[in-house]
Amino acid sequence: MRDAELSGICLTRRGLNRVDSRSPRVNEGFVKSPSERVGRGAGDGEDLEGIGPVPTIAWGPLLGQATTVAEQDVPGDLVDRRRAVRDLGRALRALGTDSVMSEVPTKILCQARLLVAEATSILGATSRQAGVPSSVDDPYNGVRMFSPMTGEGSPFVAPLSFETVDGVASATCTFGEAFEGPPHHVHGGISAMLMDHALGHVVADSGKPGLTRKLVVQYLRPVPSGVELLVRGRVVASGDGDVFAQAWIAAAAEPGTRLVTADGHFRLLRPEQAAKLMKQFA
Template sequence: MFQFDLISAEEYDRERGRYAPLTDALRTLVDVGVHTDVGDATVREALGHLEAATALLRQRVREDRPVLRHADTGRPVTWGNPAVGLRNAISPPIVVEHDLAGRCWSEFTLGPVYEGPPGWVHGGVCALVLDQLLGEVASDSLTKARFTGTISLRYVRGTPLGSLRAEAFVERTEGAKTFARGYLMDDEGVTVEADGVFITPAWARDAG
């Protein structure tokens, strides 16, 4: 069972404003790290700067980051999530939108750092995105406890690097099981289909 601390809208905006440029700078560096072709001396010089930045950012750290819930929306604030975290440079990030009918969708770009076979998104990254979308839709935007039971992915064709869209919706609910379905798409249609079964843990079943 998770305990949530509330974060006010003002504090959320302040933290986002402070750290989003840092995360963006790190995403740029991760990409440059794959593509750079500079020699030993330049690498050493760059390392000096990276170590200086690390030392500065370590001057105050919070290892025991509490699980936060936004005071206005009631949704968890997943700063560190590797798919959607605004403070995790591993995430593209994917910003998940929720419509009134209960569907989730997201439009985002996946660049070379997410590549598997040359020119295509890594199949496991497609799975990461779809697991996140299906999990969000199955848990009413993460406001209810749901854990992935199974997820099955069908790769219809290769997913090209670039602009993509993902969407997910709940098909049906049977007792503690929520059945969710989703798609990853490029502008020519579906590239990956996903079906997931999400389980409400026993401790959360009374709450529906």
């Protein structure tokens, strides 16, 4: 397939703006949210948004290791590959949105299927085995390019970017039709995933990262799709290796009306437990 033909997979009716990393709409896809994480490396000063570390998912502190890599020490070829993974993830999210919303003639759908099948063949020509770390990942320092909710390479969900003020972390996102359960409303399982992620973020951000031990979700009102949502969370108590946190979802236009709430119980990992989970990255 010629490069021009393959690029057509990304250049859908609205996809071009989303794929362009300079556009304010780059995070539109199955889920959209602002991403403010910027990495550095060879080619500093170029477009490096979304390829740097996310401190709240770094495993180095769990292992009691000071493993942070100096930004300028990231090899240039790794920076380039992370950038390519990021851009591919954004293009796939744009493709997913357009495939759900498209009403083009059936003949065009069939042509698009052939293009996607060809792209699948190209990408699958060299693959890593399940359980083998990605060449672009660095979990010790918080780089997980394909992780849902944090990875720019995810074909499904754009990463959330939280800001913490007075102990309350906040982020915004929008779930499209691809995530609906009831018509025009977000599937409850997606809300639960969002709550688990928000809780995990605030727990890690408190300086006591751990894993979910118990998650209790209450669905108070239906969560509308296609509407900007506000996600918030905070730690409420900690002690004896346990951290307790609360999170909630509201429409951004009505922040005082909670749609979904969650209570999370997190257990801090001992270094030897973290090492066991991370042994494949040793």
